[in-house]
Amino acid sequence: MLNSSLSELSAALAAKRVSSVELTRQFLARIRSLNGKLNAFITVDEEHSLGQALVADQRRAGKGHAEAGPLTGIPIAHKDIFCTKGLRTTCGSRMLAGYTSPYDAHVIERFDAAGAVQLGKTNMDEFAMGSSNETSHFGPVRNPWDATRVPGGSSGGSATAVAARMAPAATGTDTGGSIRQPAALTGVSGLKPTYGVVSRYGMIAFASSLDQGGPIGKSAADLALLMNAMAGFDARDSTSLEREPEDYARHLNLDLQGLRIGLPKEFFAEGVDAEVLARVRDAVKWFESQGAKTVEIALPNTGLAVPVYYVLAPAEASSNLSRFDGVRYGHRAKDYADLNDLYRRTRAEGFGTEVKRRILIGTYVLSHGYYDAYYLKAQKVRRLIAKDFADAFARCDLIMGPTSPSTAFALGAKADDPVQMYLNDIFTIPAPLAGLPGLSIPCGFDGKGLPVGLQLMGNYFAEAKMLGAAHRYQQATDWHLRAPTETPL
């Protein structure tokens, strides 16, 4: 059961070959045995999960308020950035270490309505700021393929939970790569949807013009099922798009004949690990063997995406995180002289180094005299990056390249140099700057046995087509079925 796809689990539940309670127990046992080593979960409440599983079983038996759906009874892990009424929500921060939300995020409501079981809250970089899961107040997550390495971030706990088969699927969020990069580094599949497709309500804000929730799973077919539950209009998020509901599984048997695949030369350049490039090229060759055509394209401003991001994301973060002031929720310092002192000490104690660094950068680039030179300048280059994509999609249907320039790096290797850490996201930052969807799927291993991720980027709302292309590849390969060596099934 641990290695089954969501549709296999769904069929087993429907045929009463297994109950949700039994299934949930299996995954809870797996978490109990592996979490000490991997630290993928911050909060697990077995009683809460099993209670939901029991309700799901009743629903499957026709005794519920609503009919059972494909996800009814399936346990799903949630990134600890999504507010949950029943479980504490920490966002990986000391600031919220004792916080329980009075409401559920829209994504949580959706999965609850589908009858899915909340399996627990997964570890993450603090406030989603990080690419290695090392900035978490609750300690780093370890990569299940090699526990001396990072799983990527910020959704490192969710990716690791899926990779180590501690959860059949998980939710994540992506601002500059936080779903795709950890998916790549742990050998699982992850989708960042088009901006506005998944509601941000109850998803703790980092950079609001970039943040987007999305699924992490073992396969593209699983992601399609998860998207069917997660996506949809929500009036409580002002950027949520009012669109007809779509079936994200409708193109799973996509015809690859004549599909135009754009290969951006900037993604196949110097500085990318040779083994990563070789695996990505192998995958592209497979698509060619199925009748797809490759087109060389240019995304000439790719090199500026990281600098643009490190102006805009911290600027937005400095505003969003001003709400953590020790007054309405979260940590409050013990000793203070006056109200200002209360704010300053609370935030010094409650936030970790990276979060404070980004708030300071954001405050600086928005401050008087620097706004035009930094913030407006970055917004202008952002438009150029979006235009690069628009030009590219006039010539191709999908863009492919590496998700990350390297496979998983060692814990601590980049922790002390923010710029080295930031540059790691060079290939995942461009898509969210343009609001475009991006997908990472496993496409092989390097010589050390570490997974390599293939990134697919599509035009606005091309998720179903991207998932279709990925599904066809996964029908012909078994990279996505391989479970990590450090955590045998």
Added chain:
Amino acid sequence: MSLTPDQLERIALLARIEVGPEELSGVTERLNRVLGLIDQLQALDTRGIEPMSHPLDAHLTPPPRLRADEATETDRREAYQKAAPAVSQGLYLVPKVIE
């Protein structure tokens, strides 16, 4: 562009984050590395380009939704204040600000 420790103290004050004297030079040094990265933007000529604040192009963005001017929320003060560090009689407590 790079910051001096004095300038950083001023930014930290604006951000309401205490940076202790022993941290000041380390924080400034790492922040300046990031500013060095950001400064790469200055090399690009962006005259005549409109800033982009929303990631979707205008044709994909629906007009702002306006809801009817009706109360839609119920009073959940008690639930919301449960998470607060200090409350009394429905009020959030902070140190005295007016003598």
